Amino acid sequence: MAENMIVYKCPECGADIQFSAAEGKMKCRYCDGEFDIKELEDYDKGHFKQKPEEFNWKNFDERKGREDWSADELNQLATYRCSHCGGEIIGEGTTMATKCPYCDNPVVMGESIDGLLRPDLIIPFKKTPDDVQEAFKRFMKGKLLLPSKFKKRNKPENLKGLYVPFWLFDCDSDGQADFTATKVTSWRSGDYRYRKTDYYSVKRAGKMTFLDIPVDSSTKMDDSFMESIEPYNYRDIEKFNSAYLAGYMSDRYDVDVKDSIERANRRIRASTSEMLRSTVYGYNSVSTSSLSVQIKEGDIQYALLPVWMMNTEYKGKTYTIAMNGQTGKMVGELPIDYLRLVLYLLAAFPIIAAILTLLFGMM
Amino acid sequence: MIKKIFSFIACIVMMTAVSVVASAASEYGDERVVDRAGLFTDSEENSLREITDKIKEEFGFDCVMVTVNSYYNDNMLGAYSPMDLSDYAYKFYNNGDYGYNGIIFVVSMSTREWWFLQFGEGKTIISDSYGLEWLEYKVLDELKDGEYYECFDKFASSVYDFAKEATNNKPYSTGNPYLDVEAYWGKIKGKLIVIIIICVAALALIAWILIRTMKTVKKQPDANSYVKSGSFNLYFRNDTFMYSNTTRTRVNSGSRGGRGGGGSRGGRGGRF
Numbered sequence: 001m002a003e004n005m006i007v008y009k010c011p012e013c014g015a016d017i018q019f020s021a022a023e024g025k026m027k028c029r030y031c032d033g034e035f036d037i038k039e040l041e042d043y044d045k046g047h048f049k050q051k052p053e054e055f056n057w058k059n060f061d062e063r064k065g066r067e068d069w070s071a072d073e074l075n076q077l078a079t080y081r082c083s084h085c086g087g088e089i090i091g092e093g094t095t096m097a098t099k100c101p102y103c104d105n106p107v108v109m110g111e112s113i114d115g116l117l118r119p120d121l122i123i124p125f126k127k128t129p130d131d132v133q134e135a136f137k138r139f140m141k142g143k144l145l146l147p148s149k150f151k152k153r154n155k156p157e158n159l160k161g162l163y164v165p166f167w168l169f170d171c172d173s174d175g176q177a178d179f180t181a182t183k184v185t186s187w188r189s190g191d192y193r194y195r196k197t198d199y200y201s202v203k204r205a206g207k208m209t210f211l212d213i214p215v216d217s218s219t220k221m222d223d224s225f226m227e228s229i230e231p232y233n234y235r236d237i238e239k240f241n242s243a244y245l246a247g248y249m250s251d252r253y254d255v256d257v258k259d260s261i262e263r264a265n266r267r268i269r270a271s272t273s274e275m276l277r278s279t280v281y282g283y284n285s286v287s288t289s290s291l292s293v294q295i296k297e298g299d300i301q302y303a304l305l306p307v308w309m310m311n312t313e314y315k316g317k318t319y320t321i322a323m324n325g326q327t328g329k330m331v332g333e334l335p336i337d338y339l340r341l342v343l344y345l346l347a348a349f350p351i352i353a354a355i356l357t358l359l360f361g362m363m
Numbered sequence: 364m365i366k367k368i369f370s371f372i373a374c375i376v377m378m379t380a381v382s383v384v385a386s387a388a389s390e391y392g393d394e395r396v397v398d399r400a401g402l403f404t405d406s407e408e409n410s411l412r413e414i415t416d417k418i419k420e421e422f423g424f425d426c427v428m429v430t431v432n433s434y435y436n437d438n439m440l441g442a443y444s445p446m447d448l449s450d451y452a453y454k455f456y457n458n459g460d461y462g463y464n465g466i467i468f469v470v471s472m473s474t475r476e477w478w479f480l481q482f483g484e485g486k487t488i489i490s491d492s493y494g495l496e497w498l499e500y501k502v503l504d505e506l507k508d509g510e511y512y513e514c515f516d517k518f519a520s521s522v523y524d525f526a527k528e529a530t531n532n533k534p535y536s537t538g539n540p541y542l543d544v545e546a547y548w549g550k551i552k553g554k555l556i557v558i559i560i561i562c563v564a565a566l567a568l569i570a571w572i573l574i575r576t577m578k579t580v581k582k583q584p585d586a587n588s589y590v591k592s593g594s595f596n597l598y599f600r601n602d603t604f605m606y607s608n609t610t611r612t613r614v615n616s617g618s619r620g621g622r623g624g625g626g627s628r629g630g631r632g633g634r635f
Binding site: 010142144145146176181188191193194195197198199200201202203204205206207208209211212213222223224225228230231264267268270271275276279332333334335341344345348349352353356357360 | 551554557558561562565566569570573574576577578579580581582583584585586587588589590591594595596597598599600601602603604605606607608609610611612613614
C-alpha cells in the first residue's frame with residue numbers, strides 16, 4: 001500500500017527536519033531548532049499567524065564582565081565641562097587649556113572619570129586634518145547655490161577630532177508580514193475596454209541578523225548628523241584602549257541605553273519590513289497590511305566612533321560640518337545664495353517654455 | 364423627307380440637351396474662387412485668384428475656395444441634396460473642371476460650418492492628421508472673427524507652402540514639421556495654461572534639487588547596512604488568490620462630422 005510521505009522544512013534554517021523521540025518534538029539537526037508538529041503543520045498549510053511584536057534587549061546595566069578603568073587610565077584621563085553650553089567631554093588630564101568642540105568656548109576640568117562607563121570598543125581615527133581639508137574642497141564642488149565668498153574659503157575653521165559615544169545594537173530579528181497585492185490585466189472588446197484586477201493575500205516570514213547598529217548616545221551630537229556619516233566599517237573596530245584618545249577628545253555619553261533602544265527598534269523594524277517586501281514580486285501593486293517583528297536577547301555595546309567636526313561662520317550664522325573619521329564621508333549644511341537660485345530659475349524659464357511650446361506645437 | 368426632318372429635329376434636341384448639360388457642368392468650369400456668399404470685394408477676390416492660379420501653375424494643384432449662404436438649396440449642383448458639408452464639397456469639386464490633385468475649402472454662412480477636403484495627391488501633400496490640423500489652426504480664428512478675406516488668404520498661402528514643400532518628395536508632417544509662428548500660436552494657445560503649469564512644476568523641481576544638494580544631513584530610515592551578509596532566511600511564503608474585480612468602460616469609436624471629424628467624405632471641418 002502506498003504511503004504518503006510529507007517532508008517538513010525547518011522554519012529557522014530551511015533544512016529537512018525530523019522527529020526526535022527523546023524530546024517528542026520535531027528537531028532540526030543543523031540548527032537545533034525545536035517545533036511542535038502542529039506548528040509545522042500550520043506553517044505548511046499556510047495557516048500562518050503573526051506573533052506578538054516584541055523587542056527584548058539584554059539589560060545593559062546588568063551585563064556582567066564589564067571592564068573598569070585601569071589605574072593608569074584614571075590618572076591619565078579627566079572630564080571637562082563647558083560652562084557655556086554644558087557639554088562634557090573626556091580628554092587627557094595633562095591638557096592645560098582646550099575649547100568645547102560644540103561651541104568653541106573654554107572648558108574647565110571637571111570630575112574624575114571614575115564611575116563613568118568605560119567603553120567596550122573603539123574605531124581609531126584614520127583620516128588626518130589634511131584629509132579633512134581635501135574632503136572639504138571636494139565637498140564644496142558642484143554646489144551651485146554656494147555663495148562665492150564662502151567658496152573662497154579654503155580652510156575649515158575650528159577643526160576638532162572627537163570620539164562620539166554610540167550604543168551598538170546586535171540582534172536576530174524575526175518578522176512576519178501580511179501584504180495585499182494585485183495583478184491587473186486590460187483588453188478591448190468591441191466598444192468596451194475591460195480592466196480585471198486580481199487580489200491576492202500574500203504572507204511572508206523571515207529572520208535576519210543585525211550587527212552593530214549605531215545610535216549616538218550624546219545629546220550634544222545631532223542624531224541626523226551622526227546617522228548621515230554612516231556607515232562605519234567595523235573591520236577596524238578594536239577593544240577600547242585609552243591610548244587611542246591621545247590627541248583627541250571624547251564626548252561623554254548622556255543618553256541612556258533605554259532612551260536609544262527605540263531608535264534602534266525603528267530601524268530594525270524598517271529593514272525587516274523592506275526585506276520581506278522585497279520577496280513579493282510579480283504584482284502590479286503591493287501594500288503592507290500588517291507587520292510584526294520580534295527580537296529576543298539582543299546585545300548592546302558601548303563604543304567610541306571617530307568624527308571630525310568643524311564650524312564655519314557666514315553672515316552671523318554657524319554652519320557645522322562633520323566627517324566620518326574613518327571613511328572620510330562628509331556631511332553638513334551649507335549656506336544658500338537665494339539670489340543665485342532666482343537667477344538660475346529666471347535663466348531656465350525661457351528655455352523650458354520654448355521647449356514645451358515647440359513640443360506642444362508639434363503634437 | 365419626313366425621316367430627314369425628324370432626324371434634323373432630333374439632332375437639334377440632342378444638341379440642346381447636351382449644351383444645357385454642358386453649360387450646367389461648366390458653369391464653374393475651373394473657377395477656383397467661388398464667392399456665392401458675397402464675402403469678398405472684387406479686389407480681394409482677384410488677390411485670392413492670383414494665389415490659386417500661381418499654385419496651379421507651379422504645382423499643378425487646384426486650390427479651390429467656395430463660400431455659400433446655404434449649401435442645402437444650392438442649385439449649382441442641380442437637383443441634389445448633400446448629406447453634409449463634406450458631401451457638398453466633394454460634389455462641388457467633382458462637378459468642376461478641376462484636376463485630379465487638389466483641395467477645396469468650403470464655408471457655409473447660414474449654418475456657420477466650414478470644411479476642408481483633399482483630392483488625389485492632396486491627401487499626401489496635406490495629410491488628414493497633420494496638414495489639415497495646421498490649416499485649421501491657421502485660418503479658424505479669422506473665420507470666427509469675421510475676417511473672411513484674411514482667412515482665405517492664409518488658407519491659400521498655406522496650401523502654397525505645403526505644395527511647395529511636397530515637391531521635395533517630403534511633404535510637411537510630424538517628421539518634417541511646418542514651422543509657422545502664427546499657426547503655432549493657434550495650436551498652443553489653448554494649451555497655454557498647461558504649458559505654464561508644467562513650466563512652474565519644472566522650475567520647482569529644479570529648485571528642490573539644487574537646494575537638496577546643499578543639505579546632506581538626513582536620518583537613516585533603516586538599518587540595511589547592518590544586516591549580516593547571508594543571514595536573511597525567508598522561512599515562510601504564501602500567495603493566495605482572493606477575488607477578482609472586472610470593470611468595463613465604453614470607448615468612443617470616433618466622431619462623425621463636427622470639429623476635427625471625418626464627415627461623410629473625409630477631410631476636416633466644424634462650426635465657427
